[in-house]
Amino acid sequence: MLVDSYTRQVKDLRISVTDRCNFRCTYCMPLDEYQWIDKREILTFEEITRLASLFVQLGVEKIRLTGGEPLVRQNLDRLVGKLSGIEGLKELCLTTNGALLAEKVEGLKQAGLRRLNVSLDSLDRDKFRRMTKRGDLDKVLEGIFAAKRHALNPIKLNAVIERGVNDEDILPLVEFSREHGFAMRFIEYMDVGNANNWTSEKLVSKKEIIAKIHSRYPLKEIGRAQGSAPSVDYEFVDGRGDIGVIASVTEPFCSSCTRARITADGKIVTCLFSEVGHDVKQLLRSGASDEAILELLGAIWLKRADRYSLERLEAIRTATYDPKSHKKIEMISLGG
Ligand SMILES: C[S@@+](CC[C@H](N)C(=O)[O-])C[C@H]1O[C@@H](n2cnc3c(N)ncnc32)[C@H](O)[C@@H]1O
Numbered sequence: 243m244l245v246d247s248y249t250r251q252v253k254d255l256r257i258s259v260t261d262r263c264n265f266r267c268t269y270c271m272p273l274d275e276y277q278w279i280d281k282r283e284i285l286t287f288e289e290i291t292r293l294a295s296l297f298v299q300l301g302v303e304k305i306r307l308t309g310g311e312p313l314v315r316q317n318l319d320r321l322v323g324k325l326s327g328i329e330g331l332k333e334l335c336l337t338t339n340g341a342l343l344a345e346k347v348e349g350l351k352q353a354g355l356r357r358l359n360v361s362l363d364s365l366d367r368d369k370f371r372r373m374t375k376r377g378d379l380d381k382v383l384e385g386i387f388a389a390k391r392h393a394l395n396p397i398k399l400n401a402v403i404e405r406g407v408n409d410e411d412i413l414p415l416v417e418f419s420r421e422h423g424f425a426m427r428f429i430e431y432m433d434v435g436n437a438n439n440w441t442s443e444k445l446v447s448k449k450e451i452i453a454k455i456h457s458r459y460p461l462k463e464i465g466r467a468q469g470s471a472p473s474v475d476y477e478f479v480d481g482r483g484d485i486g487v488i489a490s491v492t493e494p495f496c497s498s499c500t501r502a503r504i505t506a507d508g509k510i511v512t513c514l515f516s517e518v519g520h521d522v523k524q525l526l527r528s529g530a531s532d533e534a535i536l537e538l539l540g541a542i543w544l545k546r547a548d549r550y551s552l553e554r555l556e557a558i559r560t561a562t563y564d565p566k567s568h569k570k571i572e573m574i575s576l577g578g
């Protein structure tokens with residue numbers, strides 16, 4: 243069994259299929275100009291599928307396609323078809339901003355996609371536009387309901403909560419998800435990358451989010467799915483659905499983190515807050531055998547010693563944390 247230096251197995255793989263995005267969310271990638279990856283450096287579907295199969299041999303059970311915005315990558319359904327055929331893979335998911343979902347969901351479903359996460363930070367059209375800079379709420383809602391009609395299940399809705407921006411949207415989002423049978427996942431605003439100018443004042447903690455929801459719709463804690471999921475889940479006491487909170491800042495889950503990431507240009511990244519990735523594309527494109535690539539992937543995982551969120555919490559507690567003290571890879575590049 244392959245474990246890293248804190249005895250964590252590799253079980254989940256996030257694959258960024260592109261660093262391009264049709265939104266410019268203020269908390270993720272607000273910059274219009276950015277050093278985009280050259281098209282020739284982007285992994286082909288064949289290269290992604292080969293790497294994914296090798297990761298499954300190493301113990302990965304779940305793959306999430308992400309980006310950037312995965313649906314801006316042409317013919318993504320072809321990739322979904324290839325990945326869903328990998329023997330031993332238990333779950334294939336997609337995280338999207340939903341803007342292109344209405345037109346693409348049918349093809350994705352036919353190719354084998356069964357579950358979906360859609361980012362939805364507000365139900366207020368103007369605020370949604372302000373937060374995403376380019377997003378059209380109606381298009382996203384159209385996509386979410388199209389996914390529901392095509393029976394994708396579960397459909398989880400992700401909202402990053404930022405103080406003074408959308409903390410008033412928590413209850414409307416809960417009510418919307420309860421009414422339509424979606425599962426809300428609230429995400430603490432994280433200091434991922436450097437472009438978003440994160441400060442701890444903008445953070446709304448899991449504790450606050452849960453208290454706000456619980457005072458209106460009583461909750462009962464369920465815990466983390468499989469013991470290692472990033473989200474702590476709660477069910478509504480009245481039986482009408484569940485919600486979850488991903489609290490990477492205030493309740494770090496480094497000790498149970500089993501996730502590896504592949505960037506769109508073929509780097510393996512072992513933590514969301516990494517400064518660098520490990521290049522595997524060179525080996526892929528030099529005609530290396532599966533054994534040689536497996537050896538490299540295994541060696542990267544064996545050496546993994548990341549526990550960034552635990553260290554950050556300690557630094558926040560002692561007021562010594564400087565989010566700009568090192569240059570983290572932007573979320574849009576490493577695959578959120
Ligand atoms: C980077 S996005 C990529 C997929 C797709 N473009 C989307 O927005 O769903 C993946 C997830 O990361 C979340 N995210 C981005 N920046 C974040 C931040 N600073 N803190 C917490 N979550 C963030 C997004 O809200 C989204 O749910």
Ligand code: SF4
Pocket residue numbers: 263264265266267270271309310311339361573574
């Ligand atoms: S959160 Fe998703 S939609 Fe928003 S800028 Fe980042 S990658 Fe794009």
